[in-house]
Amino acid sequence: MASLLLRPLRPLLLLFLFICAASAAHAQGLRIDITGVGEKQIPIAVSPFVAKDPSDRLLAETLLDVVMADLRRTGAFSLLPVGPQNPPLSDATTVNTTLFAQWRAQAADALVMGSISRSPDNQMEVRFRLLDTLRSEDLGGLALSSPLTMLDVRRSGHRIADYIYERLTGEPGFFSTRLAYVRREGANHVLTIADSDGENAQPALRSSQPIISLAWSPNGQHLAYVSFETGKPVVYVHELATGKRTVAANQRGSNSAPAWSPDGKTLAVVLTKDGVSQIYTVNPDGSNLRRLTRSSAINTEPSFSGDGEFVYFTSDQGGSPQVYRVRSDGSGSPERITFTGGFNARPVVSPDGRQLAFVARRDGNFVVCIMNLETRQEVVVSNGPKDDSPSFAPNSRWVIFSSRVGNRDLLSAASIDGRVRSRISLDAAGIRNPAWGKLP
Amino acid sequence: MRILPPKLLVATLGLIAMVGCSSVSLEEPAPILGGTASGQPTGSSKPAPGSSTTAMPGAQRSEQGIDPSRQAGMQAGPVPGQAGETLLTGPDGVSYGSIYFAFDSAEVGRDYQPLLQKVAELLKTYPNQSLVVEGNTDDRGTSEYNIALGQRRAEAVVNALRILGAAGSRIEPVSNGEEKPRDRSTAEAARAENRRADLFFRY
Numbered sequence: 186m187a188s189l190l191l192r193p194l195r196p197l198l199l200l201f202l203f204i205c206a207a208s209a210a211h212a213q214g215l216r217i218d219i220t221g222v223g224e225k226q227i228p229i230a231v232s233p234f235v236a237k238d239p240s241d242r243l244l245a246e247t248l249l250d251v252v253m254a255d256l257r258r259t260g261a262f263s264l265l266p267v268g269p270q271n272p273p274l275s276d277a278t279t280v281n282t283t284l285f286a287q288w289r290a291q292a293a294d295a296l297v298m299g300s301i302s303r304s305p306d307n308q309m310e311v312r313f314r315l316l317d318t319l320r321s322e323d324l325g326g327l328a329l330s331s332p333l334t335m336l337d338v339r340r341s342g343h344r345i346a347d348y349i350y351e352r353l354t355g356e357p358g359f360f361s362t363r364l365a366y367v368r369r370e371g372a373n374h375v376l377t378i379a380d381s382d383g384e385n386a387q388p389a390l391r392s393s394q395p396i397i398s399l400a401w402s403p404n405g406q407h408l409a410y411v412s413f414e415t416g417k418p419v420v421y422v423h424e425l426a427t428g429k430r431t432v433a434a435n436q437r438g439s440n441s442a443p444a445w446s447p448d449g450k451t452l453a454v455v456l457t458k459d460g461v462s463q464i465y466t467v468n469p470d471g472s473n474l475r476r477l478t479r480s481s482a483i484n485t486e487p488s489f490s491g492d493g494e495f496v497y498f499t500s501d502q503g504g505s506p507q508v509y510r511v512r513s514d515g516s517g518s519p520e521r522i523t524f525t526g527g528f529n530a531r532p533v534v535s536p537d538g539r540q541l542a543f544v545a546r547r548d549g550n551f552v553v554c555i556m557n558l559e560t561r562q563e564v565v566v567s568n569g570p571k572d573d574s575p576s577f578a579p580n581s582r583w584v585i586f587s588s589r590v591g592n593r594d595l596l597s598a599a600s601i602d603g604r605v606r607s608r609i610s611l612d613a614a615g616i617r618n619p620a621w622g623k624l625p
Numbered sequence: 626m627r628i629l630p631p632k633l634l635v636a637t638l639g640l641i642a643m644v645g646c647s648s649v650s651l652e653e654p655a656p657i658l659g660g661t662a663s664g665q666p667t668g669s670s671k672p673a674p675g676s677s678t679t680a681m682p683g684a685q686r687s688e689q690g691i692d693p694s695r696q697a698g699m700q701a702g703p704v705p706g707q708a709g710e711t712l713l714t715g716p717d718g719v720s721y722g723s724i725y726f727a728f729d730s731a732e733v734g735r736d737y738q739p740l741l742q743k744v745a746e747l748l749k750t751y752p753n754q755s756l757v758v759e760g761n762t763d764d765r766g767t768s769e770y771n772i773a774l775g776q777r778r779a780e781a782v783v784n785a786l787r788i789l790g791a792a793g794s795r796i797e798p799v800s801n802g803e804e805k806p807r808d809r810s811t812a813e814a815a816r817a818e819n820r821r822a823d824l825f826f827r828y
Contacts, residue, residue, distance in 0.1 A: 392678035395804035397768050411772075414678035416757070417799035418772060439776050439800045442769045455773070457798070460780065462773035483773040499770055506770055531767040544767050551766065573767050589764070592809055618768070 218608045226263040227353055229256065230293040233267065234313070235275040237302035241309075244338045245301045248311065251342025252297070254382060255360040256349065260605035265293050274298035276312040276326060285321040294319045295353055299326070299345070301338075309333040311341040315349055324352045339384060357580040363622035364585070365389075365399045365408055366596060369615045376410065378425065378622075383609065389423065397618050398442055398574075402449050405623035407469065409433060409443035409452060420454050422469045433471050444487045444496075446513070453477065453487035453496055464498055466513075477515050486531045489513065491538020497522065499530040508532045508543055522556070525563060529554075531573065535581035540601055542575035542584050553586050555601045566603035576621045585609075585619045720759075720823035724782055728763070728820065731777040733785045741782075744824055745789035748796070755795040757825045758782045763816035764803045775800030775822075782822045 231252055236245040256262040276299050278284070288296045299313025314326040327348055331337035340361070347358025360381050368375045374396045379386035390396065394413035401408055408423045418441045420434040434440040438457030445452060451466050462485045464478045478484040482502035489496055495510045500519065502509075505527040509519040523529035528546035535542070541556040550569025556562065571589035578585070581601070588597045588608070594615025599606045609616070722740045724733055733741075748756060760775030760782075779798030787793045808815035 390678070392676070394676050394678065395801075397802075397804060412678070413801070413804065414676055416676065417759075417797075418802075438798055439772055441772045441800075441802075455769070457776050457780075457800075462776055483770070483777065485773045486767065486769045499767075506766070528766065530770045546766075571764065592811070 218610075226261060227294050228263045228265055228292050229295040229297065229349070229353070230265045230267050230288060230291065231256070231297040232270060232274040232299075234311070235273050235300040237300060241301050241303070244309070244333075244335070247335060247338050248299075248301060248342045248345075251339050251382070252346045252349070255343060255346035258382070258607060259350065260600070260607075261350070261354055265291065275300040276314045278314075280314070280316060280323050282321065285316065285318045288316070288318040295324075295349070297345070297349060303333065304330065307333060309337060309341075311338070311345070313345055313348075315352055317353075336385060339380065339382075343381065356582050357624065359578040359580050359583065359621075359624070361625050362579055363405075365401065365620045365622065366616050367396045367399070367618045369594070369617075376408075376423075377616075381622075389425065389428075399618050399620035400443050400445055401620055401622050402445050402469075403447060403623065404449055405625070408620070409445065409469070411441045411443065420452070422452070431470055433469055434465075434467055434474075435471075442486050444489060446489050447491060447493045453489065455485045455487065464496065477513070478511060478519070488533045490534050491536065497532040497534060497541065499532065506530045508541070522561075531575065533575055533577065534558075535577045535601075536579055537581040540577070540581060542577065542586075542601075544573055544575065553584060553599065555584070555603070564601070564603050566599040566601065567597060567606070572597065574618050576619050578621050579624045583621075585621050587617045587619060589615075720825050722824045724778075724822045724824075725817065726778055726820045726822070728816075729774075731774070731781045733781050737785075740824075741785050742789055745786050745791040747826070748786070748791045752795075755797070755827050756786075756791075757827050758796060758798045759823045759825065760798065760800045761805065761807075761819055761821045761823070762803050763819045764806065764811065765816070766803075768802055768804065771802035772800045773802075775802045778820075778822045782824070 231249065234245040234248050236242045253264055257264060278298055294317070296316040296318050297313055299311065302310045304310050308330050309332065311329040312326065315324040316322070317324050327344065329341045329344055331341060343360035346360045350356065350358040350360070362381045364379050364381060366377055368377050372393055374392050374394065375388045376390040376396050377386050378389055392412060392414050396410055396412050398411040399408055400410065406425060408425060410421055410423065411418045412421055418439045419432060420440045420443045422431045422433045433443065433452055434454045434456060436456050436458035440454060440456055442455040443452050450468065452469055453464055453466050455462050456465050461481060462483045463476060463480065464484050464487045465474055465476050467474045477496065478498070480500065480502055482500055484498055484500045486499040487496045488498070493513060496513045497508060497510045499506050500509050503521065506529065507521055508523040508529050509521050511517065511519045522541070523543065526545055526547060530544050532541055532543040539558055541558050543554055543556070544551055545554045547565060551571050551573065552565050552569040553567040553572050553575045555564050555566055566584065567586065567588070573587045575584045575586040577583070583598055583600055585596055585598045588595055594617045595608060595610040596616055596619050597606065597608050721744065724737045724740070726732070744756065748754060758779040760777070760779035762771040762774045766774070776798060779800055783793060783796050783798045786796060803819070806819045808818045
């Protein structure tokens with residue numbers, strides 16, 4: 186499908202400085218504002234995509250918009266203006282020392298040039314090439330073939346942005362991922378799946394009762410969540426492609442906080458069938474229910490470690506809610522992880538297993554913290570006052586979370602060093618409970 | 626004694642046929658079609674009174690839907706109590722009584738003994754009647770931890786009723802956490818209103 190035309194190159198490293206970035210992008214009622222402090226930004230020139238068929242000019246403009254918006258949102262790039270070129274730059278442009286020197290002189294560290302055309306069977310062909318002008322290196326590109334639709338041109342744009350991001354920062358991209366969240370629509374709660382930029386939002390479930398605690402399965406094909414549709418919290422597993430829903434846990438009392446094991450074969454859930462909230466494991470179809478923790482204190486909010494060896498969770502066994510971890514086979518005793526302040530909860534381990542996001546109360550505000558699990562160093566990455574439900578991007582470099590500002594619920598995102606922060610809001614009612622999807 | 630008139634609340638599950646606009650490109654996953662619950666488990670899995678949950682199924686999903694008549698049948702008809710009368714909770718959102726809690730506390734205050742005694746008596750008088758105790762919290766903390774806190778409040782109420790001789794097997798403690806606030810504002814009075822357990826008779 187996508188043929189690679191590239192030569193290998195070692196990734197460039199980002200150096201972090203403090204540079205302010207402020208920009209906004211609109212998408213289907215979603216508004217994304219980058220409000221935080223930026224990193225050192227890579228100056229990049231993205232030249233307009235050449236439309237070989239003049240009737241595809243709108244698609245070419247959309248393609249450029251998507252790529253630029255994706256790159257801008259990361260705070261890792263400064264996008265240089267590119268005026269009209271004669272002849273126009275495209276993937277067919279000859280790459281030579283003159284071209285590198287010309288763009289280096291315009292302070293561009295990288296240059297993107299490409300085209301959009303139609304194949305004989307009326308498929309859309311998007312091609313581009315990425316140049317490292319600073320090092321005079323051709324970083325290759327992609328040829329993407331897809332149906333001729335606006336949705337597909339957006340998807341091609343995300344693929345291009347992923348390629349650029351990965352080549353220039355050394356980190357995997359995340360623009361081709363999807364977001365799940367719950368949108369309030371009047372009295373209704375709508376479980377929604379959207380592209381990473383908020384476009385192409387599709388409802389998956391509409392309910393008059395709350396839906397919380399969304400969790401993507403490792404293969405990205407299922408969502409586990411808690412729905413109150415029967416009048417109390419019940420854990421469901423929703424297969425997105427077929428729409429089939431299965432009850433994973435519906436015991437006496439409350440059923441909540443589903444978390445997938447890394448192999449996708451097991452869910453950790455929180456049940457109260459035996460009294461106080463405790464962590465159990467269960468197969469996604471509801472079979473093989475086993476109790477994992479035994480305590481007279483609250484144990485909740487489980488999250489598996491990257492290797493599946495541990496389950497991190499919140500417990501008030503020491504008098505205040507703190508993060509602990511226990512072996513996922515139930516052996517041994519719980520080990521306390523957080524010690525700063527009187528409230529640390531909702532732990533979630535990053536996909537690479539190296540970071541722990543959690544919600545902490547600091548100076549009366551509920552904020553998102555990131556702990557490096559190796560050094561146990563903590564960084565506060567949000568402002569509060571009421572942030573919740575952190576979820577990592579698949580590249581483990583970003584978290585998305587719920588923020589309540591006044592009476593409004595919106596989503597925020599932050600880089601794990603806290604330096605770049607963005608805010609995603611809906612014009613009308615609130616959005617909550619985000620879950621960042623897997624790489625396709 | 627407060628006897629509410631019988632009221633049959635049948636929640637309907639609507640199945641909206643939506644034409645799936647599927648366009649798959651590149652290596653993207655299949656489009657979202659949504660779905661509806663299948664394989665209802667044991668236990669109380671009927672829709673809540675006044676609740677409606679509608680999946681967004683694809684056109685090919687019709688054979689997978691819940692049989693609405695079966696769902697409705699689960700709730701049809703009042704169940705007479707021993708005294709030939711039926712005790713029912715009113716429309717959604719109207720509880721038989723509420724118990725309020727201090728911040729970060731699950732202690733049932735002494736002031737609620739008369740209410741709890743009355744509820745325990747009702748459960749003895751009407752053996753077919755069951756009770757759901759819904760615990761609620763204010764919006765401080767995380768949504769999942771608040772589910773656990775609300776549950777602890779509901780459990781505390783159930784324990785108080787057991788001490789008064791009510792059959793624990795007919796009382797289910799559940800939690801709404803912070804998800805169903807009566808008052809969405811963040812003023813202290815609103816938060817106090819939301820730190821609450823509600824008593825609902827069910828049958």
